[in-house]
Amino acid sequence: MRNAFIDELVTLAEQHANIALVVGDLGYSVVEPFADRFPDRFINAGIAEQNMMGLAAGMASEGYHVFTYSIANFPTFRCAEQIRNDVDYHNLPVTIVTVGGGLAYGNLGYSHHAVQDYGLMRLMPNMTIAAPGDPMEVRACMRYLMKNPGPSYLRLAKAGEPCLHATVPQVEPGKWLEVIPGPAEKTLLTTGASLALAQSWLQQGAYQGHALHSMPLWGMKSKARQTEQLASWNKVVTVEDHIVDGGFGSWLTEASTLGQSQTCIEIRALSDSIFGQVGSQATLNKIGGLG
Amino acid sequence: MADALAFARAVRRTALQMVHNAKASHIGSALSIADILAVLYHQHLNCNPDIPNAKNRDRFILSKGHACVAVYAALAEKGFISKAAVESYGQDFSDLMNHISHKVTGVEFSTGSLGHGLPFGVGKALAAKKLQEEWRTFVLLGDGEMDEGSNWEALMFAAHHKLDNLVAIIDYNNLQSLTTVDNTLCLEPLADKLRAFGCSVVELDGHDHDALNLAFSKLPAETGKPTAIIARTIKGKGVSFMENSVDWHYKSPNKEQLEQALRELEMAHA
Numbered sequence: 001m002r003n004a005f006i007d008e009l010v011t012l013a014e015q016h017a018n019i020a021l022v023v024g025d026l027g028y029s030v031v032e033p034f035a036d037r038f039p040d041r042f043i044n045a046g047i048a049e050q051n052m053m054g055l056a057a058g059m060a061s062e063g064y065h066v067f068t069y070s071i072a073n074f075p076t077f078r079c080a081e082q083i084r085n086d087v088d089y090h091n092l093p094v095t096i097v098t099v100g101g102g103l104a105y106g107n108l109g110y111s112h113h114a115v116q117d118y119g120l121m122r123l124m125p126n127m128t129i130a131a132p133g134d135p136m137e138v139r140a141c142m143r144y145l146m147k148n149p150g151p152s153y154l155r156l157a158k159a160g161e162p163c164l165h166a167t168v169p170q171v172e173p174g175k176w177l178e179v180i181p182g183p184a185e186k187t188l189l190t191t192g193a194s195l196a197l198a199q200s201w202l203q204q205g206a207y208q209g210h211a212l213h214s215m216p217l218w219g220m221k222s223k224a225r226q227t228e229q230l231a232s233w234n235k236v237v238t239v240e241d242h243i244v245d246g247g248f249g250s251w252l253t254e255a256s257t258l259g260q261s262q263t264c265i266e267i268r269a270l271s272d273s274i275f276g277q278v279g280s281q282a283t284l285n286k287i288g289g290l291g
Numbered sequence: 292m293a294d295a296l297a298f299a300r301a302v303r304r305t306a307l308q309m310v311h312n313a314k315a316s317h318i319g320s321a322l323s324i325a326d327i328l329a330v331l332y333h334q335h336l337n338c339n340p341d342i343p344n345a346k347n348r349d350r351f352i353l354s355k356g357h358a359c360v361a362v363y364a365a366l367a368e369k370g371f372i373s374k375a376a377v378e379s380y381g382q383d384f385s386d387l388m389n390h391i392s393h394k395v396t397g398v399e400f401s402t403g404s405l406g407h408g409l410p411f412g413v414g415k416a417l418a419a420k421k422l423q424e425e426w427r428t429f430v431l432l433g434d435g436e437m438d439e440g441s442n443w444e445a446l447m448f449a450a451h452h453k454l455d456n457l458v459a460i461i462d463y464n465n466l467q468s469l470t471t472v473d474n475t476l477c478l479e480p481l482a483d484k485l486r487a488f489g490c491s492v493v494e495l496d497g498h499d500h501d502a503l504n505l506a507f508s509k510l511p512a513e514t515g516k517p518t519a520i521i522a523r524t525i526k527g528k529g530v531s532f533m534e535n536s537v538d539w540h541y542k543s544p545n546k547e548q549l550e551q552a553l554r555e556l557e558m559a560h561a
Contacts, residue, residue: 040421051410051444058414061400062422081404082441086411089401090393 001156001193002030002099004135008142009067010034013041016146018063024052024070030099031069049075053082053094060092065149071105072098072114072155080120083151088124093149101131101155101192102241103274103284113284114155115270118191119246121153125220128173130154131248133195133214136165137177141216144171157193164195164214174215174222176229182211185234189213191248197290198239207237218251226252227259235264241290244269295500298368299329300560303529304553305364305377311549313381315389319527319539321361323464323497324431327522328365330503331429340370343396349426350415352400354408355433355462359391362398371397406439408432409459413445416457416517427510429458435467438476443488446517450489455511458518459490462497464526466537481521490519497522530555 010033013019020041021034035042045052045068053075056066068075075096076083087094098114105112121129130141130152138156145152169177176189180202188198188210195214201207230236230252238249249267256265270288277287285291302325310318332338337349353362360380367377372387372395379385386394390403399415402408412430419426432442449457463481465472472478482492491513495502503522512518526540527533530552544552 043417045448046444048444048448050406050441051413051448054407054410054441054445055414055417055448058411058416059418060414061411062415062418064418082407082410085401085404086407 001132001135001138001161002159004138005097005142005154005156006030006033008139010037012142012146013038016065018065020059020064020066022052022056022066022068024049024068024075026070049078050082053079053096054086056094057082057086057090057092060087060094061090065093065095065146067095067097069097071100071112072117073111076114076117076120076153084124088126088151091126091150093151095145095152095154097154097156099156099158101157102194103281103288104158104193106279106281106284109278110276113274115241115243115274116246117153117155118240118242118248118251122220122246122251124151126151128152128217128219130217131192132156132216133179133190133193134161134164136163136168137171137214137216139168140171143168144217155192161193162196164199171216173217173219174225175217176213176215178211179214180212182209184209185232186237187211187213187233187235188237188239189215189252190239191215191218192240192242194239194241194290197241197285210237215248218248223251223255223258226255227261230256230259230261230263233263235266237266237268239268239290241285242269243272243274295329295333296560298333298365299325299500300556301368302329302361302364303556305367306360307530307544307549307552309360309363309377309380311544311546312378313389314543315360315381316541316543317357318360318544319466319533319536320355320358320433322528322530322533323524323526324358324361324462325528326498326500327431327460327462327503328361330500330507332365332369334504335507336429337426338369338397340397343371347424347426350399350412350428352402352408352412352428352430353391354402354430355405355436356390356402358433359389362391363387363395366395366397369397405433405436406441409442409445412457412459413449413454416449416454417452419456420452420454427456427458429460431460431462433467434461434463434465434472434478435475437461437478437481446485446488446490446519449517453515454517455513455515458510458520460520460522462524463521464524466526466535466540468540470537485519485521489516491516492519492521494521495523497524498528529559
């Protein structure tokens with residue numbers, strides 16, 4: 001996903017002179033293609049995330065579309081208020097790009113486990129959460145965000161995620177993207193890198209015969225779109241590498257109450273048992289209940 | 292010069308009236324910056340109420356957003372907003388909120404939580420440099436606000452990137468929420484700290500129009516460095532019973548107090 005991100009960013013920056021990339025002293029062996037090609041639009045803000053987010057908002061207020069880049073917990077929780085007040089309240093085109101979504105940095109410990117970030121970003125009224133499921137969805141999300149500038153949170157996993165789409169799909173906030181059709185009125189609905197995990201479940205007992213959908217773009221404003229899509233299914237199983245509390249499944253459950261949906265929603269997300277645990281992503285996912 | 296003094300007097304009068312009408316707080320903080328705003332808006336800020344979003348305008352950011360009545364009053368004096376708008380201050384659904392709001396014409400940025408204005412201003416100043424535009428960014432901060440680490444992050448960045456189109460003005464009235472700055476988290480030696488962070492530092496009396504005028508006439512103070520102006524001020528300046536009193540960080544003047552304050556302003560300039 002990281003490579004798809006930087007490759008797409010370079011391509012977009014060729015077309016849009018207002019794209020700037022600001023990093024929080026992170027991105028070794030990732031950001032170089034952009035930094036080398038557009039040195040004047042690449043800024044290392046240092047290990048100072050509050051200033052990084054404030055200055056990104058300031059640049060955005062002067063016509064830039066600023067992409068900030070760091071590991072998921074740092075440019076989110078560290079500067080939550082700068083995101084809330086400077087970026088989101090002023091409705092500025094800042095895309096907060098993070099790597100290590102979920103438990104991708106499992107062995108690095110709690111500081112690097114990004115399993116509460118949806119909960120934070122969901123609270124911002126203008127924020128579009130972009131949680132692509134594969135490298136193709138990364139490109140799709142970025143193209144959408146450039147065409148529809150505003151506050152956004154692009155949550156990437158790490159590297160080596162498989163491509164589940166053959167081509168770059170069309171994406172819209174709140175719209176379910178069909179990945180694999182199914183014969184029954186049941187589907188798995190994922191956001192973020194859990195797409196590959198959910199796909200593997202389709203071959204196993206409980207979820208055989210389910211369809212598979214991805215929702216790479218969502219947020220507070222997309223809730224109203226869920227009623228109609230939920231109505232097509234008897235059962236929807238949400239899958240995410242985030243804790244249950246304040247996550248994607250919780251969001252869909254809240255959305256379902258707007259239209260008093262009768263659809264059964266099952267949430268597959270991480271439990272609080274993963275807090276403080278260290279291990280590989282696969283191991284921690286199993287401990288958290290995503291085995 | 293006489294006009295800037297009249298401008299400052301009008302800012303103080305309007306600010307007092309607004310705070311009284313709305314039963315709001317922070318009049319001391321607003322009176323503290325009235326002279327800085329008067330000299331800036333009257334003589335130095337490139338801004339035009341007929342084209343409030345002109346590309347080449349100077350950007351002014353009030354980081355100590357609680358002192359917004361002074362800026363609203365300055366914008367009214369300059370013609371950005373109307374007298375009627377000023378009267379809506381603090382009322383239900385008014386754009387003139389009790390912390391500065393970007394919904395008001397002429398206001399660049401909403402603040403209210405401290406430590407946000409300078410990083411935002413740094414982003415603007417960096418953008419101006421990259422776009423090769425000549426306008427300048429002024430950020431007015433409180434002295435207590437310098438407790439916030441984000442300001443020091445921003446200063447380091449501004450100096451590193453040689454943002455000499457950025458001016459940070461620190462309203463040093465030595466009073467914060469509960470007591471003096473010295474008793475809270477001592478800022479001294481502030482000038483040395485700012486120099487060590489890469490700023491060119493100007494120290495002056497923030498009520499002395501000549502000194503303010505001179506400083507704003509000579510920007511940047513040093514080529515290649517952000518300018519930090521330490522403006523020594525008196526909280527509540529211009530109203531005897533408000534001066535240097537922490538009470539007026541919170542209290543709102545009642546009718547008698549308002550009348551006395553307005554009388555004092557009148558007499559001082561008679």
